[in-house]
Amino acid sequence: MHPAAWAALGPLLWACGLALRGGMLYPRESPSRERKELHGLWSFRADFSENRQRGFEQRWYRSPLRESGPTLDMPVPSSFNDVGQDRQLRSFVGWVWYEREVTLPQRWTQDLGTRVVLRIGSAHYYAIVWVNGVHVVEHEGGHLPFEADISKLVQSGPLSSCRITIAINNTLTPHTLPPGTILHKTDTSKYPKGYFVQNTNFDFFNYAGLHRPVLLYTTPTTYIDDITVTTGVDQGTGLVDYQIFVQGSEHFQLEVRLLDQEGKVVAQGTGCRGQLQVPNAHLWWPYLMHEHPAYLYSLEVRLTTQTAAGPVSDFYTLPVGIRTIEVTEHQFLINGKPFYFHGVNKHEDADIRGRGFDWALLVKDFNLLRWLGANAFRTSHYPYAEEVLQLCDRYGIVVIDESPGVGIVLAQSYGNQSLQHHLEVMGELVRRDKNHPAVVMWSVANEPASFLPPAGYYFKTLIAHTKALDPSRPVTFVTNSNYEADLGAPYVDVICVNSYYSWYHDYGHLEVIPLQLATQFENWYRTYQKPIIQSEYGAGAIPGFHQDPPVMFSEEYQKALLQQYHMVLDEKRKNYVVGELVWNFADFMTDQAPQRVMGNKKGIFTRQRQPKAAAFLLRERYWRLANDTWRPPAAGRSQCPEGGLFHV
Numbered sequence: 001m002h003p004a005a006w007a008a009l010g011p012l013l014w015a016c017g018l019a020l021r022g023g024m025l026y027p028r029e030s031p032s033r034e035r036k037e038l039h040g041l042w043s044f045r046a047d048f049s050e051n052r053q054r055g056f057e058q059r060w061y062r063s064p065l066r067e068s069g070p071t072l073d074m075p076v077p078s079s080f081n082d083v084g085q086d087r088q089l090r091s092f093v094g095w096v097w098y099e100r101e102v103t104l105p106q107r108w109t110q111d112l113g114t115r116v117v118l119r120i121g122s123a124h125y126y127a128i129v130w131v132n133g134v135h136v137v138e139h140e141g142g143h144l145p146f147e148a149d150i151s152k153l154v155q156s157g158p159l160s161s162c163r164i165t166i167a168i169n170n171t172l173t174p175h176t177l178p179p180g181t182i183l184h185k186t187d188t189s190k191y192p193k194g195y196f197v198q199n200t201n202f203d204f205f206n207y208a209g210l211h212r213p214v215l216l217y218t219t220p221t222t223y224i225d226d227i228t229v230t231t232g233v234d235q236g237t238g239l240v241d242y243q244i245f246v247q248g249s250e251h252f253q254l255e256v257r258l259l260d261q262e263g264k265v266v267a268q269g270t271g272c273r274g275q276l277q278v279p280n281a282h283l284w285w286p287y288l289m290h291e292h293p294a295y296l297y298s299l300e301v302r303l304t305t306q307t308a309a310g311p312v313s314d315f316y317t318l319p320v321g322i323r324t325i326e327v328t329e330h331q332f333l334i335n336g337k338p339f340y341f342h343g344v345n346k347h348e349d350a351d352i353r354g355r356g357f358d359w360a361l362l363v364k365d366f367n368l369l370r371w372l373g374a375n376a377f378r379t380s381h382y383p384y385a386e387e388v389l390q391l392c393d394r395y396g397i398v399v400i401d402e403s404p405g406v407g408i409v410l411a412q413s414y415g416n417q418s419l420q421h422h423l424e425v426m427g428e429l430v431r432r433d434k435n436h437p438a439v440v441m442w443s444v445a446n447e448p449a450s451f452l453p454p455a456g457y458y459f460k461t462l463i464a465h466t467k468a469l470d471p472s473r474p475v476t477f478v479t480n481s482n483y484e485a486d487l488g489a490p491y492v493d494v495i496c497v498n499s500y501y502s503w504y505h506d507y508g509h510l511e512v513i514p515l516q517l518a519t520q521f522e523n524w525y526r527t528y529q530k531p532i533i534q535s536e537y538g539a540g541a542i543p544g545f546h547q548d549p550p551v552m553f554s555e556e557y558q559k560a561l562l563q564q565y566h567m568v569l570d571e572k573r574k575n576y577v578v579g580e581l582v583w584n585f586a587d588f589m590t591d592q593a594p595q596r597v598m599g600n601k602k603g604i605f606t607r608q609r610q611p612k613a614a615a616f617l618l619r620e621r622y623w624r625l626a627n628d629t630w631r632p633p634a635a636g637r638s639q640c641p642e643g644g645l646f647h648v
């Protein structure tokens with residue numbers, strides 16, 4: 001490998017295999033916990049040096065970044081790619097440096113009974129963090145949070161401020177998730193010396209930076225480190241099994257109370273584990289499956305320890321939805337009732353901010369989902385921000401929670417090193433998202449080359465590991481109808497299959513869809529006898545392009561293609577098809593390529609979240625499906641503007 005490639009990887013090579021330690025509870029305020037968000041402007045510099053190592057050679061973390069060279073203002077959270085006017089920064093590969101000075105409340109720096117934690121929601125892809133020039137944590141993986149206990153550092157001197165420096169490398173290798181390769185262009189008649197590009201096998205722009213909230217929060221030094229909740233129902237009685245993990249002391253008391261939405265205590269317990277029983281429980285139902293969907297209880301946990309200064313308590317409140325999930329040979333059951341996924345695939349993607357978290361965008365997207373009558377989405381093709389899942393819990397939008405295992409097509413990506421990393425990522429994902437009632441299934445990968453011989457062992461191991469981490473949820477991976485063999489399918493609980501008839505094959509021939517799609521479903525069901533979700537289907541449409549009879553890229557073609565799929569879906573959902581997720585919710589950015597017109601245009605909404613004609617078609621369909629699959633009691637019925645029974 002060319003030296004610059006190793007340099008671009010940098011410390012990635014020596015830090016693989018970090019073990020999973022401790023819990024990853026979402027930082028919430030409570031009487032014992034404070035939080036300080038580090039949103040806003042950070043100082044920023046991309047290391048454009050030829051080997052991308054100048055920052056390490058000159059130790060940019062040792063003193064304020066502005067002292068080692070010019071800096072830019074960079075918003076956090078945001079991708080760094082699209083906020084500037086610099087073409088080179090947009091497609092930069094290598095190390096970028098972020099820095100922020102923070103003033104801390106006096107109590108945090110002087111009270112030795114306070115634990116101060118730095119939490120980074122996500123940093124794509126490899127991150128190294130220093131506080132006041134001292135290395136505190138490293139993390140591999142661009143879509144999951146990581147933390148460092150920085151109490152000792154901020155409590156050791158007279159300083160009331162601290163300087164946080166984060167170096168982030170977006171280089172992908174055959175062993176990262178998603179994988180990628182660095183390609184060196186060595187023909188000096190065509191490319192300048194040292195020229196390299198990053199190649200990937202996935203269809204979205206490799207945005208990078210600090211994509212999610214960065215924050216500091218406190219706990220007492222003996223604290224609630226993790227909570228695991230699983231739920232069941234026995235003849236109307238809700239069962240909430242809890243397990244609580246404590247750090248900092250072996251002598252403590254734990255009290256647990258479950259409160260309903262009126263604030264009434266409905267069950268209580270003590271100790272690290274137990275079962276709470278809730279007679280006549282309000283179940284957590286998906287949106288459009290019940291008059292009162294998404295009922296959430298609050299699990300209040302109080303930990304008390306005795307210290308020389310008297311008793312100290314830590315409080316944490318976890319939202320809990322009581323529901324069950326079951327998969328049969330041909331059904332997906334929620335609370336014992338057949339559930340039909342009618343929804344979308346999404347991306348975390350928008351103008352300017354790239355993959356950066358944004359509340360306004362989030363709320364807009366949920367308003368659109370509810371307008372559409374969507375009851376589900378898949379987090380294609382990586383875990384989304386925790387705030388997204390919290391809204392799913394609150395609104396009853398069901399989630400297939402996907403790992404960043406997308407574009408696993410190289411033989412090298414099926415070796416032990418990749419598998420180990422994938423196992424760790426599933427561990428981090430389950431640890432973060434296990435308590436969300438909205439999450440009903442894990443997806444370990446999207447369209448891996450599951451026909452390659454090592455894929456059998458790889459997916460058998462990965463799926464077994466995921467089931468061991470969380471026996472309460474089914475596991476899938478998403479395959480493509482083109483694959484001749486699928487060595488992973490025997491191990492999944494639900495078959496998720498993507499197909500693009502009359503788009504990537506038989507261009508323009510919409511008439512072949514019914515036959516090809518019916519054959520697809522029949523073959524998969526005959527082979528595996530498992531419920532099937534049409535996990536992707538769709539067509540590109542450039543907003544405002546019209547042509548009738550329809551031709552590709554017109555809004556009419558997108559609509560007509562979806563309609564052809566719907567005819568077959570309506571037949572097969574009577575038997576074993578349990579869902580349909582259109583590709584994609586909104587247009588999104590990709591790498592530049594002749595077949596992409598400023599990104600992928602298969603959105604039913606534009607990138608700015610305005611509807612194309614297909615959105616109205618799907619809206620009509622999803623409300624109808626909701627009314628077909630769940631008939632509310634007559635008294636609860638109300639007309640939606642299009643004649644459905646539910647309110648929009």
Ligand code: BDP
Binds near residue numbers: 498
């Ligand atoms: C599917 C991929 C998805 C792509 C889509 C497309 O899973 O990531 O964006 O194709 O080509 O196969 O639009």
